[in-house]
Amino acid sequence: MPDKTDPAEYVLYLDDLSVSYTLKGAEIRAVTNVTLGVREHESVGIVGESGCGKSTLAMAIAHILPQNSRITGGRIYYKGNVIADSGTGASYSFRMNRRERALEEKLNSIRWFGISIVFQGAINSLNPLFTVGEQMSDIFYYRLSDDREVARQKSRKLLSIVGLESWVMDAFPHQLSGGMKQRVIIAMAIALKPALIIADEPTTSLDVITQYKIVEELEKLRNEYNLSIINISHDISLVSHLSDRIQVMYAGRIIEALPESRFANVQHPYTRALIDSMPSLTEDVTNIESIPGAPPSLMGEIAGCAFAPRCAFARLECSSSSTELDSIVGKDHYVRCNVLPFRSGAAARKTTGQAADATTINSSDERKHLLSASGIRRVFKSKQGIRIGLKSTAASMDIVAANDISLELREGDTVGLVGETGSGKTTFSRIVGLLDEPTSGKLELMGAEINFSDRKSLTSFRPVVQTIFQDPFQSLNPRHSVQKLVAEPLEIHSPEMTDDERRHAVERMLVTVGLTPSSDYINKFPHQLSGGQRQRVAIARNLILNPKLVVADEPISMLDVSLRAGVLNLLRKMKEMSNMSMLYITHDIASARYISDRIMVIYKGQIVEEGTSDEVTQTPVHPYSVALVLASIGMEGNLSESLGENIFSESPAKAENMCKFAPRCPLARDICLSSMPDPVEFSPGRKARCHFAGEIYSNLYAKGYVTSRDLTSAFKGLAASASGIPQPRTTETALKPED
Amino acid sequence: MKGLAKYITYRALAAVPTILGLIVVTFVLSHVVPGNPALVVIGPEVNPTELKIAEAEMGLNKPLYLQFFIYLFKLLQGNLGYTYIWDQPVSAEIASRFPVSMELALAALVIAVPIALFLGIGTALRVNKPVDHATRVSSLVAISMPVFWVGTLMIILFYFYLRWLPPSGQLNPLLTAPPHITGMMILDSLFTGNLADLLSSVRHILMPAIALSIGLIALLSRILRSGMLDVLGQDYIRTSAAIGLPRRVIVNKYAFRNALLPAITVSALYAAGLMGGVVLTESVFAWPGLGYYAYISIQNTDYPSIMAVVLISGLLFVVINFLADILYAFVDPRVAL
Known part of the structure; x- marks a missing residue:
């Protein structure tokens, strides 16, 4: 032990x-x-x-x-x-x-x-019904018997330690962003x-x-x-x-x-499989391996190794003889495995070392245009107004969720749309999925312009465009069997089929999405399936109509890590089999790289950068994409050191005609505050919505930086020297409530 | 607080169309049901001429929409019509009976709320223990027992056999009632220091108030229990537990307020059914309130009275829900944006 x-x-x-x-x-x-x-x-x-x-x-x-x-x-x-x-x-x-x-x-x-x-x-x-200040000061009041005023002062000090301003004291949890709430929680944790x-x-x-x-x-x-x-x-x-x-x-x-914080020398087949199942930004991975099966039920005793049923290296005795944590692999490195398949050598990650074949995109320009969206804008009218700090804004405020987004999709293309919460990626995906109407802009599908007010023509397009939703626990009706769920789209769009034909189609589809034998699944209900299996049913339900375009809105984010690769691989397989196109919506740029030919990065309703997947992930140009890439590769050192404290700022762009990212941008200059940059084509096929896209590109990558590993120092140098870029602005950007 | 004021104004304005709709529905309903109000007034054995005259006097020969506007106009002046059964304006009748019913309802609340809180929180903290199961079964029984049956049983037990409590009325008929201050017998006798009246009126109100409160206790305690259980499993309560805050603070402050939210909503909705309960309870115990009045009026097809009672109970429903919304906003800061 x-x-x-x-x-x-x-x-x-x-x-x-x-x-x-x-x-x-x-x-x-x-x-x-x-x-x-x-x-x-x-x-x-x-x-x-x-x-x-x-x-x-x-x-x-x-x-x-x-x-x-x-x-x-x-x-x-x-x-x-x-x-x-x-x-x-x-x-x-x-x-x-x-x-x-x-x-x-x-x-x-x-x-x-x-x-x-x-x-x-x-x-x-955080308790939703009490102010942050009350919840914090109760710790001092009840645990240290401080009087109320002292407790409040101590709480205020704690907040400042985690970088929060004192107005947070009187805020209710719902008035804070997720990051702020998490900092409050951390402040509370160090209180005593x-x-x-x-x-x-x-x-x-x-x-x-x-x-x-x-x-x-x-x-x-x-x-x-x-x-x-x-x-x-x-x-x-x-x-x-x-x-x-x-x-x-x-x-x-x-x-x-593990004796260290790196996963380079992992030995257990599960750990190894878990790492191999994750898409990477730093390595050229053309194939991630999925782990079959699902974690075991913990009801009752598990005989032998718990991972044995899913393990590629399991021997007969693995499922009967128990395993102990042993240190046979090295000092302070203990593994609970009797086989230790990786022990002999550094069985490196299964990579082919080949870059994804980006060339295919250029060579196939004659492929038909499937979808073309231009200038898509979606404005939500907000009656209540939104809160900034403790002050609510005017009674009526328009929220521009999608702002002038254009997208060209050819047959067989996959575009990854990457953005964080509230970036407008789901809004845009709903419009492309024909589930929501744009406020302005044009959407063309197979050469025909979509008229959103004509429900009949909209219905005729439904089989062509299908959406996979994020949460397979909510997107499947719990009272319907798998058979009913998968057959339903056919019942609606192919009423001429007989029940037998439909049943055969469903069985074939289940096999295609990897639910074999289909007889095991066809009569089950969603609650009898694992998350991964549910998402496969949801995919089967989409693909049974043979759509030309699939909109996948965060299809793996609700799934367990070991099940994600399976679903990603399935989507990739489907794409190759049927030449369908896909709009892949995600917050995870690594998975976007894995599955997409091109990537678009969206920030506050605008596309800030686009290019092929490798270009955007290996040579990002827009400072926001750079931050996203740096944060996603789990780099050494601090993000705030290389990109400046402002990168964490939550202050919104105050004016209409300024760069939306300026308040957080380490390179922001005066021009960024006074004019909204248009998308700049700084190299063939690549665009970024940044005044300095060209300069950043030539400064960062012309000197031969090819991988994102070097990005940190390069970008840091760039921000410091500012060669080719005008001097920094001096405006403060901290978020302050106006009383 | 500005947000809260705005919220209250908005809610109050939203109640206006509801009330208008209520007036329309009340009016239409009472004119659609069969039966001739004029017949009720002058008695069934009349000649057609007399009937015509009576109808003309009561405005019944005018077109329906005109009758409605006359009704609405009178309503705005506080004129609810004249009841020939009791031979006085309906508004006077309502004014004297409303506090009597109010007294009963308040007494029921005073009994129900503490017991429901005690049972709800107590069972949530003793989940799946014998007490919890026993309470669940008895609430189920309590909720399924009709109020007139419970009332009758109580009268048989506490009056007929035990002779502990009086079976009906508000006050021992041998005593003189206290002067009309609030219209509520207990309060009035309290204000005037009339101990004999006070004792008698408390003894009289006990049985109907308990009968009325049983359903509310059962419902409210169940809602509080499940609300509490839900809240106690939340991360923020687990955090409070790990912090080591005293249990009474966690339960009574942090958890209770959250568990109160669904209870407020449900209690307000329960008020809708309460009027029916009041009619039955007051009839069983001959409690001279609005419910008893409704019962007599329906028996005698006294249209102006029926309309008035329906209108008042509808209004009450709107007002109670309005108050519940405001209370909710006070408890939950997320509501009043």
Whole structure:
């Protein structure tokens, strides 16, 4: 067993911990035999997919498990003292009996003074009905018995430590952006100067660039307050960026413990498969491998290795003989695997080393135009107005969600539309999917202009354009069987087919999308399927009409990491098989690169850069694309160092006729504040909406920078020297409420 | 606070068309149902000429739309018509009976809300324990028992067998009623320091108030329980738990306010059904309020009274929901943008 030493050497030490839930009489083994130590000032990452037990682990440490939980074995030590074992449990009760009351008194000095916890803050970590200030100062009021005024002062100071202004004190959570809320949560976590912070998915559901802000914040606080941190996430690159060493969890067990924060030398087939299943920005990956199957049910005992049923290297004995965490691969590197297929050599990532064949795009210009959108603009009328800070704007305000977007799609083309929350990418995708009408602009499909007010002609186009939605849990009617779901489009658009014909078509389609044998699935209902299988049904439902264009709106973002590659590969296969075109909407530029021929980057309703996938990801030009690429590759160093503090600014562009990105741009000059740049074609086939696109391009890449690895230093140099670019402006851009 | 004022104004304005619609529907309904109001007034054995004269006097020979405008015009002046059954203006009848019903409804609330809070929060904190199951079963039973049946049972038990409580009315007929101040017997006797009246009126109101509150207790406690359970599982409550805030603060401050939101909405909607409950309860206990008045009026086809009662209960519904909206906005800052 790893880390088998004196628990007193660690801030936190889990000794062979097992936790179970009782649900309707059945036992669910959420955590099994986890041994883990966290030293002072150490940051340990725990990676795993949903349901792997990582959140249970977090709540057990914080002693806030639900009532139906039990510690079935092992102990939790805090600074050498046992704080939980099978006798005490780690559950939280709102109504304590005498025994629990005595235990709680012991815990009192550890709760928040010793261990604090940060939940995924963007959604539900703050009470929606109380101001931020009240929730923060209650910590001091009730835990330190400070009086109200002192508590408020301390809270204000905490907010300033995480870079928030004092108006946030009087704001309600819904008035803050996701990133701001997450910073409030972090500020709360350090309120009583704990020794350990558990960060459970601290950046999930935030935008890529905002994620970096949070990461930088946590790092800064770790050094300032000498904190130990446990980072829990499904996001491998985030964990590797934040942690000194990493533990990988699967089915409630730690299956691999790495001595470092890099994944270069991973040994467990699951870890390896997980990494291989992720599209990359830095390597030329033409094929990512999907992991078959889905994580096992944790009900009852799992005999042998939990990953064996999905493992490509599994031997017969894997599913019967149990595995132990062993350090046979190297010092402090423990793997729970009896086969260790990668042990002999550095079995590198399965890459072909070949760049994606970008040439095919140019050579096939005679292919027919399928879709042409020009000048698409969509304005939403907002009655209530939107809030900026605490001040709400005028009663009526127009929100321009899509602003002058043009797109040409030929048959067989895939265009990736990359942007963050609120960039207007979904608005545009709904228009292309014929689900929403543009305020102005022209949409042509197969040479015919779409008239959105003519419902009849719109219906005739429906089979041609199909949309795959983000959430397969909501896009499929839970009361319909797979057969009904997949056959439904045919019932509507091909009423002449007989039931038998339809059934055959559905069966063929299920096989095509990888749900084989189809008889296993055809009579099931959505709740009996995994997320990946559901998304496959949704895809089958789209493709059964043989559409010419598929709009895929974040088709993998709701899926578990190990299931994403499967769906991505399926989409790619479908594209190749049927010569259909696709508009792939995503916030993840790496997956866009993997699946698309061309990429368009959208920011605040405008396309800021477009080009082939490799061009945009390897030689990004618009400062926003640069930031996106840098944030996505999990670079070394800080985003704010290379791109300036403003990159995290949430201040909106104040004037109509200025560059929308100027408030965040490290290169912004006076001209950026006074005129909106038009798209500049700075090199053949490439456009960027930036006054300095040409200069940036020649400065960054003409000297031979070819990969994004060098981007950081290059861009930093560019911002500093500003060669070929006028001097920096001096306007401040901080977000301030006007009282 | 400016946002809140705007919200309230907006809500109040939105209630105007609802009320207008209510007036129209009330009017049309009462003129569509069969039966001749004039017949009710002058009695069934009349000759056609007398009937014609009576109809003309009551304006019934005018076109319907004209009758409506006359009705609306009178309504705006506070004139609800004249009831021949009780032989006085409907408005006078309503004015004297409204506080009586109000007293009963308030008494029911005073009984129901604390019990429902206690049961709702208590069972949420003891989820799946015997108490929780017992409460669930009894709420189900309570919700399914019609009020007239419960009322009768109570009378049999507490009056007939135990002789603890009086079966009907507002006050012991041997006592003199306190002077009319609020129209609510308990308050009036309290203000005048009349202890005998106070005791008697409390004893009289107990049974009807309990009968009326049973349904509300059952409903409200269930809503609060599920609301509480939902909230207690949220990340922000888990965070509060990990912070080590005292449990009473977490439950009574952070969780309770969130759990209150659905309870407010449901209680306001429950008010819609309350009028029906009031009619039955007041009839069973001969409580001289609006419900009893409605019951008598319907029995006697007293159109002006029926219209007035329907209108008033409709108005009440609008007003209660308006108040609930405002309360909701006070509790939930996300509402009043």
